[in-house]
Amino acid sequence: MGIDYIKINRQSWNQRVPVHLQSGFYDVAGFLQGKSSLNEIELALLGEVKDKSILHLQCHFGQDTISLARLGARVTGIDFSDKAIDSARILAAKAGVAANFICCAIYDLPDYLPGEFDRVFTSYGTIGWLPGIDQWAKIVARYLKPQGKLVFVEFHPVVWMFDDGFRKVNYRYFNSGPIIATGSGTYADKEADINPESITWNHGIGEVVNSLVQNGLEIQSLHEYDYSPYDCFAETVEVAPGKYRIKHLADKIPMVYSVVAAKKGKG
Numbered sequence: 001m002g003i004d005y006i007k008i009n010r011q012s013w014n015q016r017v018p019v020h021l022q023s024g025f026y027d028v029a030g031f032l033q034g035k036s037s038l039n040e041i042e043l044a045l046l047g048e049v050k051d052k053s054i055l056h057l058q059c060h061f062g063q064d065t066i067s068l069a070r071l072g073a074r075v076t077g078i079d080f081s082d083k084a085i086d087s088a089r090i091l092a093a094k095a096g097v098a099a100n101f102i103c104c105a106i107y108d109l110p111d112y113l114p115g116e117f118d119r120v121f122t123s124y125g126t127i128g129w130l131p132g133i134d135q136w137a138k139i140v141a142r143y144l145k146p147q148g149k150l151v152f153v154e155f156h157p158v159v160w161m162f163d164d165g166f167r168k169v170n171y172r173y174f175n176s177g178p179i180i181a182t183g184s185g186t187y188a189d190k191e192a193d194i195n196p197e198s199i200t201w202n203h204g205i206g207e208v209v210n211s212l213v214q215n216g217l218e219i220q221s222l223h224e225y226d227y228s229p230y231d232c233f234a235e236t237v238e239v240a241p242g243k244y245r246i247k248h249l250a251d252k253i254p255m256v257y258s259v260v261a262a263k264k265g266k267g
Helices: 005-022 028-032 040-046 063-070 082-095 106-111 133-143 205-214
Strands: 053-057 074-079 100-103 117-123 144-155 179-182 197-200 217-225 236-240 243-246 256-263
Touching: 005 082, 005 197, 028 082, 040 117, 040 144, 040 256, 053 063, 053 133, 063 074, 063 082, 063 117, 074 082, 082 100, 106 133, 117 133, 133 144, 133 205, 133 217, 144 205, 144 217, 205 217, 205 256
Parallel strands: 053 074, 053 117, 074 100, 117 144
Antiparallel strands: 144 256, 179 197, 217 256, 236 243
């Protein structure tokens, strides 16, 4: 691929970080007062994390990383946005929480981080920024201890088939190469005065699951959910506290899915 997708997407996220830090969506003030950023879905899948080592992939500016540390986990968060990682370190210091943060592209992580972890965690709007899911699955497998678990929660690939207003299908469900777009604003503040360019890829569930299996992980659960815990799409309505659907589609489409997978071997 001739386009430097990492450079373009890093610039995109660097534009978003200051907007996100000031947004009601992320509610940094409430977070610093003790509010957790983790949702029911991932908390149920993670289980008890006290004294567990956790690698948090694509951590943005670290709220989930810090929330896991507050629960007693030993957490390392990684992200390729230097502004996000700088902000994560500042946020952790303000919160009085010990968490380790590394700035690098996910495929390059072995150049920066040794060791293995009890859990690898990643969630919501992450793998769409990656061209290769097999490479991603190799990173997951590399960092899990034998019998360690991946906890993965992501927006459902059906969601990414639609146009922004969820009125028509614009894209294939399957990975057909890069999707290059320039938008206005950001999901956390749709009126923000930024115009980030992005390069993303659609990844079907079969692609994800097969890549994990082929890299030595056993699928323990696969769930689909008919709501999003975030009000981050157009035309949404809150159907219950913290549960959002596309108003005119109601509960007809899946919006989120989760995978828990364990690395083969004796722990």
